Amino acid sequence: MAKMNGAVLLEDADPEEEGGPPTCKFKQSYSLPFFRYKNIVLAIVFIDGIVSMVLWLTGGNSNYFVDHVSYFHLKDSVFDLAIMAAVKVVTFAPMTSYLENVCTEQIEKSRNRSLKTISKTLHFVLILLSLGYLAFSSTKGGLILDSILNDTDYKVMHPTYNALVISAASFSLIECGMFLWSFQAMKRLKVIRILHLYNEKGQEVREDGKPLKKKVDILRLIKLAKPETVLLIVASLALLVSSGSQMVAPLFFGMVVDVAQKSMDELNRTVLILFVIYLGGAFFSMIRSWLFNLAGQRVVARLRKQLFSSIIKQEVAFFDTNRTGELCNRLSSDTQVLQNAVTVNLSMLTRYMLQMIGSLVFMFSLNAALTGVLLAVVPVVTLGAVQYGKFVKKLRQDFQDRLGDAGTTAEESISSIRTVRTFSGEVKASNSYSSDIEKSYLVGKKLSVALGLFEGGVGLLAYGAVALVLWYGGKLVYENSQDSTKGVTPGVLTAFLLYTLQVAMAFALMSSLYGDFMQALGASVRIFDLLDRQPEVPNEDGMILPEMDGSVEFQDIHFTYPSRPETEVIKGISFQVKPGEMIALVGPSGGGKSTLVNLIERFYDPNSGTIALGGQDLKDLDPCWFRQKISMVSQEPTLFACSIKENITYGREATTEEILEAAKQANADEFISTFDDGYDTLVGERGVRLSGGQKQRIAIARALIMNPALLLLDEATSALDAESEHLVQEAIDRAMKARTVIVIAHRLSTVRNASKVIVIDKGRIAEMGTHDELLALNGVYKRLVLRQLTAGAMPPDNDTDTQIDKQNDLETSSINFTD
Numbered sequence: 001m002a003k004m005n006g007a008v009l010l011e012d013a014d015p016e017e018e019g020g021p022p023t024c025k026f027k028q029s030y031s032l033p034f035f036r037y038k039n040i041v042l043a044i045v046f047i048d049g050i051v052s053m054v055l056w057l058t059g060g061n062s063n064y065f066v067d068h069v070s071y072f073h074l075k076d077s078v079f080d081l082a083i084m085a086a087v088k089v090v091t092f093a094p095m096t097s098y099l100e101n102v103c104t105e106q107i108e109k110s111r112n113r114s115l116k117t118i119s120k121t122l123h124f125v126l127i128l129l130s131l132g133y134l135a136f137s138s139t140k141g142g143l144i145l146d147s148i149l150n151d152t153d154y155k156v157m158h159p160t161y162n163a164l165v166i167s168a169a170s171f172s173l174i175e176c177g178m179f180l181w182s183f184q185a186m187k188r189l190k191v192i193r194i195l196h197l198y199n200e201k202g203q204e205v206r207e208d209g210k211p212l213k214k215k216v217d218i219l220r221l222i223k224l225a226k227p228e229t230v231l232l233i234v235a236s237l238a239l240l241v242s243s244g245s246q247m248v249a250p251l252f253f254g255m256v257v258d259v260a261q262k263s264m265d266e267l268n269r270t271v272l273i274l275f276v277i278y279l280g281g282a283f284f285s286m287i288r289s290w291l292f293n294l295a296g297q298r299v300v301a302r303l304r305k306q307l308f309s310s311i312i313k314q315e316v317a318f319f320d321t322n323r324t325g326e327l328c329n330r331l332s333s334d335t336q337v338l339q340n341a342v343t344v345n346l347s348m349l350t351r352y353m354l355q356m357i358g359s360l361v362f363m364f365s366l367n368a369a370l371t372g373v374l375l376a377v378v379p380v381v382t383l384g385a386v387q388y389g390k391f392v393k394k395l396r397q398d399f400q401d402r403l404g405d406a407g408t409t410a411e412e413s414i415s416s417i418r419t420v421r422t423f424s425g426e427v428k429a430s431n432s433y434s435s436d437i438e439k440s441y442l443v444g445k446k447l448s449v450a451l452g453l454f455e456g457g458v459g460l461l462a463y464g465a466v467a468l469v470l471w472y473g474g475k476l477v478y479e480n481s482q483d484s485t486k487g488v489t490p491g492v493l494t495a496f497l498l499y500t501l502q503v504a505m506a507f508a509l510m511s512s513l514y515g516d517f518m519q520a521l522g523a524s525v526r527i528f529d530l531l532d533r534q535p536e537v538p539n540e541d542g543m544i545l546p547e548m549d550g551s552v553e554f555q556d557i558h559f560t561y562p563s564r565p566e567t568e569v570i571k572g573i574s575f576q577v578k579p580g581e582m583i584a585l586v587g588p589s590g591g592g593k594s595t596l597v598n599l600i601e602r603f604y605d606p607n608s609g610t611i612a613l614g615g616q617d618l619k620d621l622d623p624c625w626f627r628q629k630i631s632m633v634s635q636e637p638t639l640f641a642c643s644i645k646e647n648i649t650y651g652r653e654a655t656t657e658e659i660l661e662a663a664k665q666a667n668a669d670e671f672i673s674t675f676d677d678g679y680d681t682l683v684g685e686r687g688v689r690l691s692g693g694q695k696q697r698i699a700i701a702r703a704l705i706m707n708p709a710l711l712l713l714d715e716a717t718s719a720l721d722a723e724s725e726h727l728v729q730e731a732i733d734r735a736m737k738a739r740t741v742i743v744i745a746h747r748l749s750t751v752r753n754a755s756k757v758i759v760i761d762k763g764r765i766a767e768m769g770t771h772d773e774l775l776a777l778n779g780v781y782k783r784l785v786l787r788q789l790t791a792g793a794m795p796p797d798n799d800t801d802t803q804i805d806k807q808n809d810l811e812t813s814s815i816n817f818t819d
């Protein structure tokens with residue numbers, strides 16, 4: 001058994017033993033909650049030790065102390081009790097800890113005899129010891145009490161010594177009770193222990209395998225601002241000065257009230273000082289606010305950059321399960337919440353705390369009794385605010401989540417505006433967004449009431465305190481007017497009231513900051529989760545081959561999409577593509593052709609089997625490097641919202657000549673030249689300002705400029721008009737020359753030219769061979785061809801060859817090899 005930071009790892013536990021861990025695909029470990037028997041006992045024993053020592057050391061005078069040690073007497077000395085408390089700490093604390101360890105181990109190895117014996121002995125010794133301490137302290141207490149009552153010569157001890165005797169007896173009684181209960185408490189360990197599950201990457205997961213949300217890490221949250229330390233130090237100094245001015249100002253305010261009754265000169269001087277204090281305060285407030293906000297902006301900019309690079313590095317499967325809108329929300333609103341939390345809110349918190357503490361110090365110095373009246377209400381307000389704050393935090397979190405959902409819905413509709421328009425989906429989209437917003441509004445409504453009650457409640461209590469102070473202060477001013485040695489002057493009361501207002505305001509604002517902090521803590525969990533996430537498929541590191549010939553080999557590949565783990569999509573596929581070959585993948589829709597292409601790009605890793613590229617296992621190669629050697633042209637290429645030139649050079653930097661050459665090869669130069677801005681023409685979001693055929697030709701140019709060793713091609717099925725299709729096809733044919741090509745084929749001409757045709761059906765290779773060989777097989781391939789040729793009707797077998805011959809004349813026409 002191994003132990004780590006209080007957590008007991010059970011993965012090594014002996015499976016022979018009864019009570020061993022249940023078989024589970026995750027690694028398991030247990031930890032114990034903090035509030036448990038052992039820690040309570042330790043707390044009691046330590047408090048006993050500290051209280052006894054303090055009572056002993058602070059009682060009597062030094063002679064008394066020496067007398068007690070050197071001339072020990074059971075009824076006159078308490079030295080023995082102090083030593084007893086110390087001995088308790090050094091015996092009970094390690095023994096109880098050891099007992100807990102033994103009993104935890106016993107849960108897994110309940111038949112282990114030696115563990116049983118050790119735990120029984122420990123229980124027994126602890127009970128015996130505690131009974132002994134109880135007997136001693138109570139006997140001593142009884143004897144002293146008897147002497148006080150009946151022995152007239154008995155010299156009563158110092159009060160703290162008497163307190164020590166009472167405390168020793170009481171603590172011994174509590175400890176004895178605790179140890180008598182230890183059998184039961186240790187049995188409960190099995191029930192109270194917390195199970196932790198870890199996946200193979202060491203991430204803590206829930207039972208369903210999903211990663212467990214990490215707890216809030218406040219220290220890490222604050223560390224975000226570490227690079228701004230200098231800025232924050234200067235800002236904090238400014239904060240100190242501005243808070244200082246705020247703290248002394250009421251004092252001078254009070255003085256003004258008092259001196260106004262005496263002399264005009266003094267009044268002028270005091271008001272001038274007050275003015276200078278306010279001026280200085282305003283200047284430093286400005287510096288404070290500027291620097292804290294600046295630090296906040298820098299933190300959030302850095303955080304956003306880090307977060308985006310973490311998101312963009314994630315494996316493709318991550319984006320199958322995480323919605324774009326949700327991720328964008330993390331980037332925009334969650335980071336915004338954090339910006340305020342780690343800088344501005346932190347500064348406000350410090351400011352209000354300083355304001356509160358400073359004001360209270362001044363208030364005490366002005367009048368302790370008045371301050372006492374004020375402080376009587378503070379704990380009530382604090383407790384109420386904290387409890388209510390928790391409730392508000394939950395509501396805020398809920399509100400933020402629902403708002404996030406609405407944002408995602410809006411993003412989806414706006415980014416797919418063409419589809420929305422085509423299907424007249426505006427009303428549907430609006431309804432869907434409205435319904436999401438309605439849900440967030442319902443929570444928002446509750447939140448508004450809760451916030452209102454929160455602020456109102458805290459305000460009522462705070463200003464109630466002010467009213468109380470005013471009444472009591474008024475009484476003191478009245479007393480002062482009757483007898484100048486009593487009570488306080490009106491100036492002191494004024495200053496005091498201002499301080500009270502300051503404390504009340506600081507307190508109320510601090511409680512509203514509490515809500516903001518809670519919101520930031522919630523956001524930080526989500527942000528840190530994303531920041532820490534390691535992509536399952538790495539993007540860098542690995543071998544770089546001296547040369548890449550573009551050959552590909554699949555060996556018994558099985559694959560399941562992580563977002564749909566119950567369906568195996570590829571079921572044991574093996575094939576080889578030699579350098580320079582052109583392989584056509586054909587088969588019914590949903591058979592798994594695109595999935596094979598995704599696997600070559602290592603968008604996903606197969607469940608089993610190996611894929612070799614250039615003769616080397618794909619997993620050993622540097623993904624960044626090999627992806628440079630592969631180009632992919634899909635049916636519906638995505639362009640970025642920048643210029644044509646920038647789109648063509650997306651994969652690598654290129655000279656103007658290279659760009660022109662690639663565009664010419666891709667039959668794109670001609671139409672680009674007709675645009676006013678030529679290669680600098682902006683293509684719009686996802687290339688919306690271009691036609692389908694134009695987009696495809698730019699995508700081909702983008703692929704060609706990489707001069708790939710392996711070209712992955714998903715032929716366009718139809719969508720294009722004849723002229724456009726011809727231009728695209730010509731570009732594709734040119735692109736396919738002199739390199740290894742794997743094409744998801746939809747055209748008979750492509751298939752006929754292929755070195756090998758692989759028919760993929762339901763995740764398996766149904767047939768493999770040349771066009772002619774497959775036709776001769778008279779199987780799936782032939783049926784696919786014929787179904788297309790005869791518009792779905794199956795012709796009689798003897799007509800087949802004639803029809804194929806006819807079709808061969810129409811080599812350039814498009815064939816859809818789908819069901």
Ligand SMILES: Nc1ncnc2c1ncn2[C@@H]1O[C@H](COP(=O)(O)OP(=O)(O)OP(=O)(O)O)[C@@H](O)[C@H]1O
Nearest residue numbers: 320561563564569588589590591592593594595596
């Ligand atoms: N990202 C994904 N997550 C989960 N399942 C997926 C994903 N992409 C594809 N699939 C499923 O995998 C199976 C194979 O899909 P694939 O796209 O490879 O088929 P295909 O042969 O290329 O089809 P088509 O010719 O229609 O493009 C389908 O059942 C599909 O639903």
